Amino acid sequence: MLQKIYDWIDERVDVTPIWRDIADHEVPEHVNPAHHFSAFVYCFGGLTFFVVVIQILSGMFLTMYYVPDIENAWKSVYYLQTEVAHAQIVRGMHHWGASVVIVMLFLHTLRVFFQGAYKKPRELNWMVGVLIFFIMLGLGFTGYLLPWDNKAYFATQVGIEIAEQVPLIGPEIKTLLAGDENIVGAQTLTRFFAIHVFFLPAALFALLAVHFLLIRRQGIAGPL
Amino acid sequence: MSEKKQQVSRRQFLNYTLTGVGGFMAAGMLAPMLRMAVDPVLKPSAAGDFVNVGLAVEDITTEPQRVDWLVEQVDGWYESEVSRSAWVFKDENDNIKALSPICKHLGCVVSWEGSEDYPNEFFCPCHDGRYYKDGTNVPNTPPLEPLDEYEQKVENGMLFLGMAKPRGEA
Ligand code: HEM
Ligand code: FES
Numbered sequence: 001m002l003q004k005i006y007d008w009i010d011e012r013v014d015v016t017p018i019w020r021d022i023a024d025h026e027v028p029e030h031v032n033p034a035h036h037f038s039a040f041v042y043c044f045g046g047l048t049f050f051v052v053v054i055q056i057l058s059g060m061f062l063t064m065y066y067v068p069d070i071e072n073a074w075k076s077v078y079y080l081q082t083e084v085a086h087a088q089i090v091r092g093m094h095h096w097g098a099s100v101v102i103v104m105l106f107l108h109t110l111r112v113f114f115q116g117a118y119k120k121p122r123e124l125n126w127m128v129g130v131l132i133f134f135i136m137l138g139l140g141f142t143g144y145l146l147p148w149d150n151k152a153y154f155a156t157q158v159g160i161e162i163a164e165q166v167p168l169i170g171p172e173i174k175t176l177l178a179g180d181e182n183i184v185g186a187q188t189l190t191r192f193f194a195i196h197v198f199f200l201p202a203a204l205f206a207l208l209a210v211h212f213l214l215i216r217r218q219g220i221a222g223p224l
Numbered sequence: 225m226s227e228k229k230q231q232v233s234r235r236q237f238l239n240y241t242l243t244g245v246g247g248f249m250a251a252g253m254l255a256p257m258l259r260m261a262v263d264p265v266l267k268p269s270a271a272g273d274f275v276n277v278g279l280a281v282e283d284i285t286t287e288p289q290r291v292d293w294l295v296e297q298v299d300g301w302y303e304s305e306v307s308r309s310a311w312v313f314k315d316e317n318d319n320i321k322a323l324s325p326i327c328k329h330l331g332c333v334v335s336w337e338g339s340e341d342y343p344n345e346f347f348c349p350c351h352d353g354r355y356y357k358d359g360t361n362v363p364n365t366p367p368l369e370p371l372d373e374y375e376q377k378v379e380n381g382m383l384f385l386g387m388a389k390p391r392g393e394a
Contacts, residue, residue, distance in 0.1 A: 054253060061257040065300070075301035083300075084263045086256040093256070 025216075030223035041115075042220070044108035049208070051101040055139075058094040059197065062087075066146065068193035070186045073148035098140055105136060117221035125214040128207055135204045142196040148189060156192070157184050270298075272387035274375070279312060279383045284320055288313040288336040288346075288357070291322075293385070310374050310385060311336055311346070315358060323359045324372035324388035334371070346371065359391065 010016055033039045065080040065087065067073055080087040109129065112118055118126035145156040164174040171181075179187030232240075277293040288311040297306045310322040311334075325333045327348040334355065338347030345362065346355040354362035359371035375386035 057253070057257060061260055064261060072301060079301035080260070084260055085266070086259040087263070089256040090260050093253075 028220060028223075031220055041107075041111040044104055044111055048101060048104040048108050051097050051104055052204070052208070054093055054097045055101060056201065058090050058097065059201075061090050062094055063197060068146065068190050070148060070189055073146065073189060077147045077149075094143075098143060102136060102140065105133060109133070115221060115224060119221075122214070122218055122221065125211060125218070128211050128214065132204065132207050132211065135200050135207065139196060139200050139204070142192040142200065145189065145192045146196065153184065156188065160184060160188075272375070274377055274384040274386045275308075276379075276382050277310070277312075277385050281320070281378055281381050281383055284312055284314050284383070286314050286316075288323070290325070290336070291383075308385070309333075310388075312383065313357075320376060320378070320383065321358070322374040322376050322383070322385055324374060326372065326388070327353050327367060328361065328369040328371060329353045329366040 029035045031039055031042045033043070062080070065076055065084060067076045077091070081091060082088075112126065112129070141156075141159055145152045160174050160177050163177055164170040166173055175181050177188070177191070178184050179191045272295070275293055275295050277291045279289075279291050290309060291312050292307055292309045294305045295308055297304055309325050311325060312320065312322045315321050323346070325335070325346075327334050327350065329348065329351060332348050332350035332353075334346045334348040334353065336346055337343055338349060339345075339352075342354055344357060346357075346359070348354070348367070351366045353367040354365045355367065355371055356362060359373065361367040361370055370391040372388040372390055374388050377384045377386075
């Protein structure tokens with residue numbers, strides 16, 4: 001049945017070369033843990049992406065209940081946490097995944113660093129990777145405020161004051177982040193929400209696309 | 225394929241196990257998310273409390289009168305008071321009837337004798353839907369069902385109304 005549907009489409013649109021191009025390529029021996037177990041270090045990039053997928057999916061479902069408003073944010077999180085079946089698990093995935101993704105990203109970066117895989121011609125992809133790292137930190141920072149509990153509030157308070165230490169334009173950065181000169185409040189929450197679920201994920205997708213395209217063009221770095 | 229070749233090849237075996245394990249992991253990930261998303265459908269429907277609508281039984285006549293009252297509504301994490309309305313009257317057998325004003329066509333609000341052209345009927349202005357006094361829809365007007373009826377009870381001579389239910393269930 002599935003085969004038939006696939007054939008029907010393939011006959012007309014010729015999709016096979018498209019997905020072959022994306023999915024069908026040799027895995028070099030030095031990258032295959034079945035040959036050298038130590039090659040498991042090559043998995044960290046994929047694992048990072050896997051956790052990112054979890055973050056995006058779980059985040060999309062959390063947004064079904066979450067409200068970015070200081071009156072209701074905490075209540076809506078409390079409601080989904082206590083009243084909605086399995087929402088506790090989904091929030092748990094997002095909550096813990098946010099840390100796991102940083103760990104994976106760090107391990108991936110260590111592998112690339114110690115193998116020297118960032119050297120010519122792959123310098124560009126190292127830079128893209130650094131940008132992805134910043135985006136990820138941004139997602140963690142903005143997401144942390146969303147539950148609007150005490151920990152969230154004071155962590156953001158401190159985070160914004162850290163940003164204020166930037167020479168010369170510090171106060172402007174603070175206002176830009178918080179949405180108000182003095183208050184961490186209603187406007188901060190809506191801002192952080194928008195950044196967390198629209199701006200940064202969009203930037204992340206773009207960077208990931210470039211990251212993967214570069215890998216396909218340049219191939220994985222050779223054995224040590 | 226000959227009989228001998230029917231056995232599972234190494235490649236096939238790896239394909240099956242990988243798809244199986246992968247599918248299992250994907251299902252484990254997606255199941256809680258989907259369950260969370262469909263939760264509103266699976267929640268037991270709320271049983272409404274009876275609320276004193278502020279109308280004494282002795283004041284109920286055979287002429288439908290509109291009563292408005294407030295009920296506590298719990299909407300997820302948001303609690304508020306919302307207003308409900310009913311058209312209340314006594315029918316020819318002296319039974320109290322409390323009809324919901326929500327049109328059974330597409331949910332506009334009907335009024336008793338809402339149109340001068342149709343005396344002694346409920347009228348819906350949206351698409352000229354009409355109902356006889358007992359709530360039955362007038363044939364060949366848009367509504368296909370009678371108006372809902374409120375669950376009711378009388379305590380200390382006052383009228384208490386609950387949830388509006390389709391005719392026959394109240
Ligand atoms: C790599 C990507 C992401 C990371 C690292 C991340 C990180 C975080 C963190 C740390 C929190 C606070 C969780 C808690 O304290 O329990 C959070 C909350 C939240 N995130 Fe994300 N997030 C990511 C992607 C997304 C996406 C793509 C969406 C939506 C499309 C999203 C929607 C939300 C929502 C609605 C909340 C508030 C609910 C809650 O606090 O449990 N996130 N995120
Ligand atoms: S909604 Fe009442 S007639 Fe259409």
